[in-house]
Amino acid sequence: MTIFTVLMPTPQPQLVAAIKNTYPNEFLLLNDTQWLISASSTVNEIAAKLGIYDPAKPAAPATGEAVIFATTAYFGRAPMTVWDWIKVKLETPPSG
Numbered sequence: 142m143t144i145f146t147v148l149m150p151t152p153q154p155q156l157v158a159a160i161k162n163t164y165p166n167e168f169l170l171l172n173d174t175q176w177l178i179s180a181s182s183t184v185n186e187i188a189a190k191l192g193i194y195d196p197a198k199p200a201a202p203a204t205g206e207a208v209i210f211a212t213t214a215y216f217g218r219a220p221m222t223v224w225d226w227i228k229v230k231l232e233t234p235p236s237g
Contacts, residue, residue, distance in 0.1 A: 160178065
């Protein structure tokens with residue numbers, strides 16, 4: 142699996158609801174504007190599924206604004222629950 146970081150400039154309840162509904166067992170809240178998502182996907186697909194932007198539907202209203210990064214490496218200091226979640230999700234084989 143790939144871990145995606147979703148960074149919002151401000152808290153956005155509609156986008157948070159999209160994250161929770163689209164990836165119910167595959168997200169980790171870091172704070173009100175920073176989320177991790179585990180998925181077998183691309184940043185473009187994540188943005189489209191969350192309603193941020195879909196190139197196939199450019200005129201569709203957005204659920205919010207965010208920058209999405211695909212994580213290829215990680216390092217830092219965080220609570221153990223964050224490291225445990227990352228380890229489990231990165232070691233989960235892609236489905237499908």
